[in-house]
Amino acid sequence: xxxxxxxxxxxxxxxxxxxxxxxxxxxxxxxxxxxxxxxxxxxxxxxxxxxxxxxxxxxxxxxxxxxxxxxxxxxxxxxxxxxxxxxxxxxxxxxxxxxxxxxxxxxxxxxxxxxxxxxxxxxxxxxxxxxxxxxxxxxxxxxxxxxxxxxxxxxxxxxxxxxxxxxxxxxxxxxxxxxxxxxxxxxxxxxxxxxxxxxxxxxxxxxxxxxxxxxxxxxxxxxxxxxxxxxxxxxxxxxxxxxxxxxxxxxxxxxxxx
Numbered sequence: 001x002x003x004x005x006x007x008x009x010x011x012x013x014x015x016x017x018x019x020x021x022x023x024x025x026x027x028x029x030x031x032x033x034x035x036x037x038x039x040x041x042x043x044x045x046x047x048x049x050x051x052x053x054x055x056x057x058x059x060x061x062x063x064x065x066x067x068x069x070x071x072x073x074x075x076x077x078x079x080x081x082x083x084x085x086x087x088x089x090x091x092x093x094x095x096x097x098x099x100x101x102x103x104x105x106x107x108x109x110x111x112x113x114x115x116x117x118x119x120x121x122x123x124x125x126x127x128x129x130x131x132x133x134x135x136x137x138x139x140x141x142x143x144x145x146x147x148x149x150x151x152x153x154x155x156x157x158x159x160x161x162x163x164x165x166x167x168x169x170x171x172x173x174x175x176x177x178x179x180x181x182x183x184x185x186x187x188x189x190x191x192x193x194x195x196x197x198x199x200x201x202x203x204x205x206x207x208x209x210x211x212x213x214x215x216x217x218x219x220x221x222x223x224x225x226x227x228x229x230x231x232x233x234x235x236x237x238x239x240x241x242x243x244x245x246x247x248x249x250x251x252x253x254x255x256x257x258x
Contacts, residue, residue: 005235008032019089023146025245026224029089032236040240041086044249048079051257067111074104075256082249098149099137105156106133112163161207168199206258213251220244 014030014037025041032039055072058064081096106129114122136152176192183189190198220227221244231239240246 005238007235008232008239014089016088016090020091021085021089021094022091022144023094024089025086026220026227027086027243027245028228036087037089038086038245040243040246041249042083044246044253045079045083045086047250047253048082049076051253052076052079055257065111065115067107067114071104071107071111074100074107078104079253095141098153099140101153102136102149102156103133105153105160106130108160109156109163112160112167161203165203168196168203172196172199202258206255208255209251209258210255213248213255216244216251217248220248 008028008031011028012030012034015035016037019029019037025038027038027041029037036042052072052075055075056069059069059072078097078100081093081098081100084090084093085097087093110122110126110129114125117125136149140149140152173192173196176195180189180192227242227244231242234242
């Protein structure tokens with residue numbers, strides 16, 4: 001219905017001036033707002049802010065180790081950086097977004113590998129991760145190669161995810177089973193099988209959502225010209241459903257939170 005749709009604005013210079021980023025996604029620049037280069041890609045980052053705040057509240061409520069609190073703060077920084085990146089298309093904001101992703105994943109790696117280990121190991125691990133983060137930062141700042149950043153982030157994320165899977169089976173399951181064996185028959189504490197089953201469901205759900213977002217992101221990049229044509233045919237506001245990178249934000253945000 002014509003009354004329920006309206007066209008995109010014609011290409012125009014925006015409030016933030018010439019773009020300096022090394023990446024530009026399929027959402028058309030300043031097509032919805034003079035003040036925000038990529039409206040959908042900016043707004044969808046608010047999910048990271050909300051989930052980060054929620055995670056911080058959970059950490060404070062249940063007294064989780066400080067590293068988890070720092071990780072959720074990093075989650076918020078990623079959301080803020082990505083919002084500014086997509087809103088302005090300025091390279092410094094791109095660095096805030098992308099490097100925060102690396103640093104937050106390093107925090108996750110520390111939380112994964114330092115748990116229940118000696119102080120000496122934790123210090124060595126922390127030092128190594130700081131050195132790794134510095135190395136990635138230096139190389140990326142020098143090369144400005146987005147593929148290097150994407151590869152580094154993918155390797156770090158995969159390391160954290162698969163390591164946690166291994167810990168669940170090789171460390172957590174025996175510990176829960178030993179605790180279960182000491183409990184009375186009518187204990188209200190969930191069984192080891194029930195607990196691990198729930199955890200595996202969460203892992204599978206989060207990973208599926210995350211990978212689904214990645215798949216949409218790839219399609220958005222590969223078929224951008226076709227998708228843009230479809231958007232102009234559908235018109236706003238319905239065309240925002242075809243903003244693939246915005247879906248990437250939503251799905252990776254939810255998937256990573258799991």
